[in-house]
Amino acid sequence: MNKFTKGLSACMTAIIVASGAMAEPADDNLVINEDIEIVTRTAAPAHLSDVMDEVMSGWLFRGEETRAMERDDFDNPGMIFVEKAEETWNTADGTEGKSCADCHGASSDMSAVRPVYPKYVEAAGEVRTLEMQINDCRENRMGAEKWKYTGGDMVNMTALMASVSRGLPVNVAIDGPAQSTWEQGKEIYYTRFGQLELSCANCHEDNYGNMIRADHLSQGQINGFPAYRLKNSKLNAVQDRFKGCVRDTRAETFAPGSPEFVALELYVGSRGNGLSVEGPSVRN
């Protein structure tokens, strides 16, 4: 071994040691605007008791600067999009000439909504995500055009719904009529996809806390969605993130809004039961 490769291998060792030291989730608490206390760590819900003891928000797996951005609405770039959605909330649209506010009142009265979605909607006879309900409102109550499932208007509106629920615990129902969809989502979660043959669980259950190349693997919790990502400077819908993950396994992905992703969102949502709603969060 010549000097150069020796030096290189010493460097590699240093890098591995450094990344090992970094890999623990942060020991930190999140309080937004010095007011809203966010539960970023809590006991795992009962259905997860075989696989993990504690569920943790993705916030704990990000760097200090990124975490700091979420502590204040002024520093959180996601709140710009919440403001835009607030305007939309109060603006009439469609043939009925109604705005969201005409039926629902102030957006701040909607805090009970985000924590329980996706949920089984009796009238529709199916499990629905928040996006599906919003489009149902637009189509049937407002007579307006449906929004694209992960389009800008839609993700902004889901961010508004999340922002008014911040601090409340995620509480997705998994029994009763939602159970069969939940089982389907669970099966997808544990199914290996793509040329790399990776399931969600391989990274987010077996290896959270470890580094996957330069990225710190989280538990894949979705309590912080929609998430403002620094890499694309916009809000990202949860099912777009699912799509990105499945794509990274080199698989053909399901489409956002497809029954498969709705089931997966229900299941992954239920894995975060007990964590606070945190969206719009800031991630890298």
Added chain:
Amino acid sequence: MASGVKPRVKVPKSAAAGESITIKTLISHKMESGQRKDADGNVIPRSIINRFTCDFNGQNVVDITLQAAISTNPYLEFDALVPEAGTFTFTWYDDDGDVYTDTKDIAIG
């Protein structure tokens, strides 16, 4: 006027005389760099905030030149000494000639 432009400023309501305070500003603006092309291959003209100033009771605090590589929704944070009660005036200058202003009062106490 460029669409969706909205200035935002965060200044403490009060400070001790001679105290250094932190001011945060953000303006929602698309900051089109002039380097991109649309679907037909035509260059999208540059449209950015090119200058930002902050004055306190008529005295300049900062005067910043912004360039095309600065990303969307530029966020600027800086410290300022507050010798007396007064008013901060914030001004953003757009490429298209528009000027956006915001003011914040600060008290001593």
